[in-house]
Amino acid sequence: MALPLFFEDILPAFAVEGVVNLMEGADPENTAWEKLPQATVIRQGNEAAVLIKWKQDGELCHVLNGYWEIDVLFEQMGRREELYHPREKVAFVQKPGFENFAKLRINTVAMGPGIYDGVVRLLFKNPDGIAIPIAAFGELGMIEIYRAGFPK
Secondary structure (H helix, E strand, O other): OOEEOEEOOOOOOOEEEEEEEEEEOOOOOOOOHHHOOOOOEEEOOOOEEEEEEEEEEOHHHHOOOOEEEEEEEEEEOOOOOOOEOOEEEEEOOOOOOOEEEEEEEEOHHHHOOEEEEEEEEEEEEOOOOOEEEEEEEEEEEEEEEEOOOOOO
16 A cells, blocks of 8 residues: 655645555556555566655645655665665646656666665755755655576
8 A cells, every 4th residue: 555645734725645655567657556565575677666646735836836856765774874866856736636646766776685764755846946844755664675586
């Protein structure tokens, strides 16, 4: 099942809710990916992606201007703080009730085998790239990337 995004609610006329999921394998965009189990063990070299869906609401949607910046932070256990860090920008649509979607492909070869803790971060930035107080995060939990092979 998809995991919730946690948003900081400090603006009275703006609200956001959403979910995040880590998927392995074929492109899941045409499926009900929110209901599928989250991938926790992924074979190195297989396709994987973090999918994020969030809905914005409130009267401030009509006046806010900027974009969403989404990134995924992976911390490898026992080695480095941040080995792999995919990121994407999504234009803000000035419409209450608008549902946003982002898909960040994960390069499991670049990550390499290991155990990782993953977190998705969503920031709202104005057109000049300055973050304003609209932010969220979603925990992906512990993920294992493993290398498979056959004995010679």
